[in-house]
Amino acid sequence: MADQPSTDADLNSVPYTAPLSFKEPSAKWIHSQNHKGTKRTHATVPAADLRGKWVIISGSNNGIGREAAVQMAAWGANLILACREPPLKETHPSLVVTECRAAARVAGHEKAQVEWWELDCASLASVEAFCARWLETGRALDILCNNAGIGSSPGGRTVFRTKDGFEIIHQVNFLSHVLLTLRLLPSLAAAPTPRIVCTTSCFHYLGKFALADFNGELGLAGDSGVQYYQNNKLYFQIWLAELQRRLLATPQYRHITVNGVHPGYVNTGIWNLNQSGWLTSIKIVIVKVAAWLLGITPQQGSLAILHGAVSVEAGPDPEVQEN
Template structure:
């Protein structure tokens, strides 16, 4: 039985994944913003709940501290929580730290949470980090990292998700000697979730497909030791923007990330 943290577990893919894992007796740590919805998931799965708004980096760091205070080890971290987009919307929103919202929640928060939970992951058994990404991918504009020019929510979402894939490769290299693996996955395309409904896009693939693809990275024995990979559902793939995996891009992204986290005091 593994101890598994799922962020964004109160709805959609996160909730469905929690229910699937609970059926096999895993010990679940459930994160969400809405305590009422989170309690409903806990009632079904027996999971332990943690409430935090990941649009605040201070709250993200506190979430990690709360988990460290209650647990001595963590076997799997599933960074699933995210902010989607409304199709065609040019409404630019900012986080509690003043950063573009999707960059903050979809990228900076999982980077910070993973960093803060590494002590627990190092105590886990062949621990795994699973970053939920997307097939929607765009390179960051390092001259406009906060996406203040020509903004659309869809573009911001795609930028944040490709950044997460790039970071996953760096994380895998950083942890290579530790036994901890890190992989990214596009679970399925426009699943039947709240995020898809808000996007205005029609459902294309079943939620069950996304659950299966994500679950495979969580505990499939055949993927033990696989690290630094991006999966399109269950198939290992390459990002649509190959430059995102180059050393030069990843170094610029890492420097930007460090500066943004430092400026937010975390």
């Protein structure tokens, strides 16, 4: 007999049983994974038909999020660019809206809708407001791309806390996307084959799993923005795997697919690190030069998001997921 739809939307009712156990790889292996692509790399993702589908991409005014948005627009998707009001040095989301609309028109998708909705991941109130606005539309959400992120604290501070009291890198890269995803689950569940794509990193292998210091108050989880970045990528990877397990165990969410993608060593603004100290400043210059010399382009990095969002290989498993 087929499973009956559950009336309990609380995923916390699914018990956690899996142990946390993995062999920590060497730093050499991690960096080899990060540098697999080069400036000469040119991969592709097969074209997809996204006409009539709704896609939300956080952090889509720059870098790989922007490139993914433009490509999805060319495939006919209806897009919500979920971005904050950026500082002057960054591309304004309204310009990316224009770029996406142009890509859609060139591809013959004049009816595709592209909008910018403000989402500041440094504010949980902003995340709540964004989700409430979306849910009021009553639309089914086909693809959610949790992509926004920062690589260091503002002003090079060791710890910078948001108004919500959380370390800012941890909140922007991880906590806000957890909230965003959980709030939007009912909308995702209303789509026939929904997907959640989370931008992670192979640097999660360098993260410190210290639940006793989840918010970086005891110094157990590192003492720099770069370490916090690695930590929250580890938390993100663990969370998305556990989220998929719980979704599979909950009938009304079983058809949702969750993917974590590592885009590679991409030459984007994520390497514009703000750290104090002359020695650290030298390291940052080296990292930025290396990104320019060796890093792949944002367009190539965006293929990881696109693959997770549309490819058959990264889609639902017919043996365990129901349409």
